[in-house]
Amino acid sequence: KPFFFDNNRSGFLSLLETVRPFSESAVFAMEDTGHYSQNLIAFLVEKDFHTVLINPVTTDSFRKSKLKSTKTDRTDAVLIAQVYAAGLPSRTITKKDLLLKDSKQYARMHHDVKEEENRLKNQLQKELDIVFPEYNSLFKTKYSRPYMDILKEFPSARSLAGTDIRNIRKVVNAPHKGRKVSLSAEDLKNLAKKSIGLDSPSAELNIRFLIQKIEMLQEQLAEIDKKIEELSTELNSPIFSIPGIGAITGVTLLGECQDISKFSNAAKLISYFGMDPYQYQSGIYQSAHGRLSKHGSKYARKSLYQAIMPVIRFEPAFHAYYTKKREEGKSHRCAQGHAVRKLLRVIYHLCTQDIPYQASSLL
Known part of the structure; x- marks a missing residue:
């Protein structure tokens, strides 16, 4: 009872x-x-x-x-x-299902934190366009350690132009990890003096706050990614043997679909991730070019599209398949979609048979 x-x-x-x-x-x-x-x-x-x-x-x-x-x-x-x-x-x-549930949580945390980081960086650029629009021209790469350290100390052209050159040198010449930037304190101050940037104390304060938030998110991301690396080793799935598939992509796909063996065929896995064409038919009308259904996990689809170009780059069989679709007149995005579906068919085969990837099996 x-x-x-x-x-x-x-x-x-x-x-x-x-x-x-x-x-x-x-x-x-x-x-x-x-x-x-x-x-x-x-x-x-x-x-x-x-x-x-x-x-x-x-x-x-x-x-x-x-x-x-x-x-x-x-x-x-x-x-x-x-x-x-x-x-x-x-x-x-099973216990493996619980592990995959953790994988799903970590992968979604990674994507959410990354998305929030990108949103804050866009907001940072908006503020820079107001107070120091020329700043980006001094750097080959945005958001490097020197880029952020200088901006954190001098968040506008006005603050730079009014600062003693010796204080600017301390920040510019401070030891940083990675490649040393070819930037002098004099160049930085001269550019600041000629800048059309506005005097906006509120924007300066917001820039400092945004940098603090971005750095906090980057620390969180590093911790999450470390956990994902550990999970990828523990899961030991054949998916990681595919050239171009890293820990984050692999853990995301495994976490989102949980047990791949529950799908009776690869077509159902493709449909689960929303990578199947949407079919529309009414009476005698039949849509010729259906868009993707896009049901299922947005995290998985995002990972698939992020992963497919490295796979195409590193794996000749996928490169040949992508090139073939382009030669047939398909757009880049459409050819990507075909390659993603091929990738899912390969993933299904590897995971259900529990075998590592071999290019010869695609030929």
């Missing part, structure tokens, strides 16, 4: 005590409803119990098929048990 237990360790232990008479054959089934069940799932998997998740859409359809309108915690518990007993689709959760 349905029963309740507290959402804490003693409650979890009381659950195990209640089902002890059936522990050898017990299956713990629950709906896949966000984060609410994660603690219980981790507890049960750690205890080596057979634990499965059921899509809420499946249980809802089953309820309607039984013509039941009552919905309470007690009736839901019985309904979920009936859904599992009826052999309807469910997904078994």
Whole structure:
């Protein structure tokens, strides 16, 4: 019969005590409803119990098929048990699934932090256009250590122009990691004196704050990426054997789709990531050039498009395939899409067969 237990360790232990008479054959089934069940799932998997998740859409359809309108915690518990007993689709959760869930979280954190960093950098450029529009012309690479250190100390042309040259030299000539910039304090001050930049104390203050935020995000990103590197080693997936696929891309794709073996074929994996063409047909009308469906994870699609050009660059088989599509008259973006789908077919083959990448298998 349905029963309740507290959402804490003693409650979890009381659950195990209640089902002890059936522990050898017990299956713990629950709906896949966000984060609410994660603690219980981790507890049960750690205890080596057979634990499965059921899509809420499946249980809802089953309820309607039984013509039941009552919905309470007690009736839901019985309904979920009936859904599992009826052999309807469910997904078994393993310790590897928990590891992949962590992978998904780390990968999404990476992409979110990176996106926020880019947003702040765009905001920084906006402020620079107001107070020192000529500043970027002095540097081959934006956001290098000297670039940020100088700007942090002198956030406008006005502040630079009015500063003693000796103080500017201290900042410009300070030791930095990486390649030394070919920039003199004199060049910097002369440019500042000729600048059309406005005198805006609010913009100067905002530039300092933006640099602090960007540097904080970069520290966070370094910590996240270190965790992702460790996860990529622990997962040890064939996906990392593909030339051009790094830790971040590989962990993102594995985390977003969880278990690739749950897909019966590569086409379903392609569709899951929203890389399948959208089909539209009505009467005698049939769309000739359908756009991508783009359902599924935006993080996975972003990683796929970021990864495909390095794959094309480092792997001759993909380079030949991309070139072939371009020669057929496809645009760069369209040819990229074809290459991404080919990459997903390769990933599916490698992961389901658990074999490393070999270029000869594509020929």
